[in-house]
Amino acid sequence: MTSRREFFRKLGVTGGALAVTSVSSVAMAALPELVSMDKPDTVPPLTPSTGRFYNPVVTLNGWTLPWRMRDGVKEFHLVAEPVVREIAPGMRAHLWGYNGQSPGPTIEVVEGDRVRVFVTNRLPEHTTIHWHGQRLPNGMDGVGGLNQKQIPPGKTYVYEFVARRPGTFMYHPHADEMTQMAMGMMGFWVTHPKNKHPLIDEVDRDFCFLLNAYDVDPGSYTPKVNTMLDFNLWTWNSRAFPGIDSFNVRLGDKVRIRIGNLTMTNHPMHLHGHEFVMTGTDGGPTPRNSRWPEVTVDIAVGQMRQIEFLADEEGDWAFHCHKSHHTMNAMGHDVPTMIGVDHRGAAKKIIDLIPDYMVMGERGMADMGEMEMPLPDNTLPMMTGQGPYGAVEMGGMFSVLKVRRNQKPGDYKDPGWYRQPPGTQAFEWDGPLTAPSRFRSEGGQGMPAQGSPVVTEVNVRKPGIHPKH
Ligand SMILES: [Cu+2]
Numbered sequence: 001m002t003s004r005r006e007f008f009r010k011l012g013v014t015g016g017a018l019a020v021t022s023v024s025s026v027a028m029a030a031l032p033e034l035v036s037m038d039k040p041d042t043v044p045p046l047t048p049s050t051g052r053f054y055n056p057v058v059t060l061n062g063w064t065l066p067w068r069m070r071d072g073v074k075e076f077h078l079v080a081e082p083v084v085r086e087i088a089p090g091m092r093a094h095l096w097g098y099n100g101q102s103p104g105p106t107i108e109v110v111e112g113d114r115v116r117v118f119v120t121n122r123l124p125e126h127t128t129i130h131w132h133g134q135r136l137p138n139g140m141d142g143v144g145g146l147n148q149k150q151i152p153p154g155k156t157y158v159y160e161f162v163a164r165r166p167g168t169f170m171y172h173p174h175a176d177e178m179t180q181m182a183m184g185m186m187g188f189w190v191t192h193p194k195n196k197h198p199l200i201d202e203v204d205r206d207f208c209f210l211l212n213a214y215d216v217d218p219g220s221y222t223p224k225v226n227t228m229l230d231f232n233l234w235t236w237n238s239r240a241f242p243g244i245d246s247f248n249v250r251l252g253d254k255v256r257i258r259i260g261n262l263t264m265t266n267h268p269m270h271l272h273g274h275e276f277v278m279t280g281t282d283g284g285p286t287p288r289n290s291r292w293p294e295v296t297v298d299i300a301v302g303q304m305r306q307i308e309f310l311a312d313e314e315g316d317w318a319f320h321c322h323k324s325h326h327t328m329n330a331m332g333h334d335v336p337t338m339i340g341v342d343h344r345g346a347a348k349k350i351i352d353l354i355p356d357y358m359v360m361g362e363r364g365m366a367d368m369g370e371m372e373m374p375l376p377d378n379t380l381p382m383m384t385g386q387g388p389y390g391a392v393e394m395g396g397m398f399s400v401l402k403v404r405r406n407q408k409p410g411d412y413k414d415p416g417w418y419r420q421p422p423g424t425q426a427f428e429w430d431g432p433l434t435a436p437s438r439f440r441s442e443g444g445q446g447m448p449a450q451g452s453p454v455v456t457e458v459n460v461r462k463p464g465i466h467p468k469h
Contacts, residue, residue, distance in 0.1 A: 031118050031156065032068045032077040036100035040086045040238075042245045044412055052110045054192035055202065057258070058412060060209035060247075060399075061239045062188070065105035073114045073160075076107055078129070080151075080173075080185065081122035087233060088243025088329075091380050093214060094221040095184035095238065096123060102184030102238045103210050104171070111166040111194040117159045119151060123180075126150035129159065130174035131189065132260075133282035133304070136161035144175035151175075166193040166200060167284050168258040168304045170210060182225040184238055186210055186262050199285035203308065204253035204409065209237045211299065211321075211397065213263040218330055218379035229264055233380070234326040234396035241327070241398040242385035246414055247319065249311045250407040260304040267326060267397065270296040271309070273317040274401075280306035296322055311403045316387075316418040321397035329380035329395030339364060366393060388417040 037043070043063035045056035050069040057064070067074045083097040098104025109115050121127050128150055130142035140161045144150040151157045169189035173180040188208045193200050212235050215227035236244050249255050256279070261267060275293040280286055282304035299305050320327050375381060385392035392398075404415045 031120075032070075032075045034077050034079055034099070034120075035066055035105075036079070037063050037105065038100055040101065040243070042412065046108070048108075051113065052194065054108070054110055055206060056108060057106060057188075057190050057206045057208045059106040059188060059237070060207055061237045061243070061245055062101065062103060062209070063105050064108050065099065070116075073116050074109055075116045075118070077118045077120070078104060078187075079120045079122055080127050080129075083184070085184065085238045086243065087214070087216075087235065087238065088240045088380055091240075091378050092221065093184075093216050093223065093233075093238075095214075095223065096180060097184050097238075098187055102186070103212070104185070104187030106188040106190065106208060107171070108190045108192065109163045110192050111163060113163045113191075115161060115163055118156055119159065120156040121151045121153050123153060126152050126175055127173045127180060127185070128157075128175040129171050131159070131161075131169065131171050132302075133167065133169040134161065134189075135164040142174050144173075163191040165284060166191045166197060167282065168208070168260070168280055168306050169282055170260045170262065170304065172262060179225045181212075181262055182214070182223055182227070184212065184214070184223070186212065188258070188260065190258065197285065199279075199288065201254065201256075201279070201308065203256040205247075205249050205412075206256045206258070207247055208258040209260075211236060211259060211261045211263050211267050212238055213265075214238075216330075216379075218376040221378060231263070232330040234263075234321065234328075236397055236399065240329055240380060240396050241394050242392070244399040246316075246400040246402045248402045248404070248407060248412050248414055250409060250411075251311065251314055251403055251405045253311045253403075254308065255311050255401075256306060256308045258304065258306045259299055261299040261301055264301060265323075266298055266300045268296045268298045268322040269305075269307075269319070270322040271307075271317065271319050271401065273313045273315060273403075274309045274311065276307040276309035278305055279308045311401070314403050314405060314418065315420070317401040317403065319399050319401050320394070327394045327396045327398045328382050329384065330382060366391075 040061050042058060042061050045058050046064040046066065047056055048054060051074060065076050065078070067076045078098045080096065080098055083095050083100055083102055084092050085095045085097065085102045086092050095102040107117070117129070119129055126144070128142045128144040128148060131140070139147055140159050141147045142159070148157070169191065170186060171189055172186040188210060190208060213231035214223040214233040214235065215231045216223050216233060233240050247255070247257070259269060260282070275295055276297070277291040277293060278286060278297055279291065297305050297307055380395060383393040383395050385394055402415055402418065404418075407415055
């Protein structure tokens, strides 16, 4: 195999920066080996073996793409292609992604690195890659038609630029964008600082993931790409709870979590048991005097947020999107509320016709999480997941931060469920119950109650059903 240097010697090109016109010649040299991933597991961090050292990130239910160093250039090979992604155990989706998975692998480089990314298109239509947030030559920005010709199926294009500023970035197509992102084409990019950076702290654990969403009808496999808002799978790195791995850290670790949003709505990300500060966006690290404590950070569409905290409380702490519909899996939204509706009479009549008919929802929806109802093929229960004390009743954008005293540095394995020390868990009151005393002036000072409060009872009738009295 001809080395790149020999190749250019033959061409009469000497080292130094490549002109854009010579990029296609580089593509003719041997491509970096294609590395593909067939599992949706969280892969341990990829410690750099060449180039400048850094503390690598952990991609939630994902992996980092290995590179090869060639004449001081970090070369990566991304292949855009149809993939099968397990959204959670029991459900797979036919997506488009990179190198075997959606999202594609994380690319990690160091500030100042010259990076060359070969992009091979194995999709049935053309594509491009836009390097969201990067400083780069205009012709490398990846907007099809504007900055370059789209990459036709079967072709390989080369992107090359210097990773000029450290931070949290992502990549995605800028060609038939609505379809290709709805199909799962996206990936994470982290540029580590070259030297000690005044605004970038060293951390013990550094996690990253993208927020994405799919609309896959129960029983089918391919997302409906024309859906704008009413998605039924709210995912992190194309995984839905209980398919999302936990964030496993050691007590006292300084933890960074980097999140990018490529859905069609905002996601207020909420962490239990700790306060964090927002230390960076895709625009760079935030000035220190702009940081204040939060327990929820809202991430708008197309934004990236970096949060940091000290994991100093042991336990299993929920970490989730605070939109309660985003911690649900496939569900219908046009279902009437049945709370308080006594439809025993109706149920009896229906059971005569449909023996398996079940009355649900008249005391709330928790039944849905406790009961394993028969589902159509290839979908996920709306609320599910078993915790140490029963059904977690969650889905979608939900996971757990597991803080443990004995989690070893560098160990990302799931330590199992937390065992609360005796006397530190909510418990059932078994003493006597007293009737609650009524507030005399119901209505408050401004609008005191007139006369004695009247007990109001509402009788709810289902339309068309008139119980006999
Ligand atoms: Cu959300």
